Amino acid sequence: MAGMPLNDMPWWRWRANVRSALHMLSDPVFHQNCWLAGVPGYGDVTDAVYRLVEDTWLDNWSAEKYVGAVFRDAEEAALVDAAVLRVLRIMHQVGADAPVADYLHHAGWPEAVAAAREAHVRMAVGDGDDPEAPPRSLDELAAASRAV
Numbered sequence: 001m002a003g004m005p006l007n008d009m010p011w012w013r014w015r016a017n018v019r020s021a022l023h024m025l026s027d028p029v030f031h032q033n034c035w036l037a038g039v040p041g042y043g044d045v046t047d048a049v050y051r052l053v054e055d056t057w058l059d060n061w062s063a064e065k066y067v068g069a070v071f072r073d074a075e076e077a078a079l080v081d082a083a084v085l086r087v088l089r090i091m092h093q094v095g096a097d098a099p100v101a102d103y104l105h106h107a108g109w110p111e112a113v114a115a116a117r118e119a120h121v122r123m124a125v126g127d128g129d130d131p132e133a134p135p136r137s138l139d140e141l142a143a144a145s146r147a148v
Helices: 012-025 028-036 045-053 074-094 100-104 109-126 138-146
Strands: none
Touching (some): 012 074, 028 100
8 A cells, every 4th residue: 555645535544444454355375375374463354354344334334335435436335345245244154253264265255355356456456556566564554544
């Protein structure tokens, strides 16, 4: 999110959290190298899901509600909604405190990763960032949120 125009959206901090979560959820290499390996500084699947839905209440409301505030347009919001629904379905099935491996081995995980990837790419490109860059740590996210 280094190149992200941090303050061009009214609720850009919420956007940054959603983007961070989608980025982590969408990257299978990251899952193996960070989450499964237990690398500190990146949280886990539950942390990512919390960042995805905590402030926006996307577990209760459609992202469409936040077009113009968190999301740039209806297409971006629809992609986020699809990712949220898939990830939450798995979370409810395996349990919020399940080990990372339980998520990664769930039959629906590849579909959730693909949906998160679509949303991540759309949001990253919309913010002028490289969607192929590796996910940033939670400390980097916090620093970016304090930057403006």
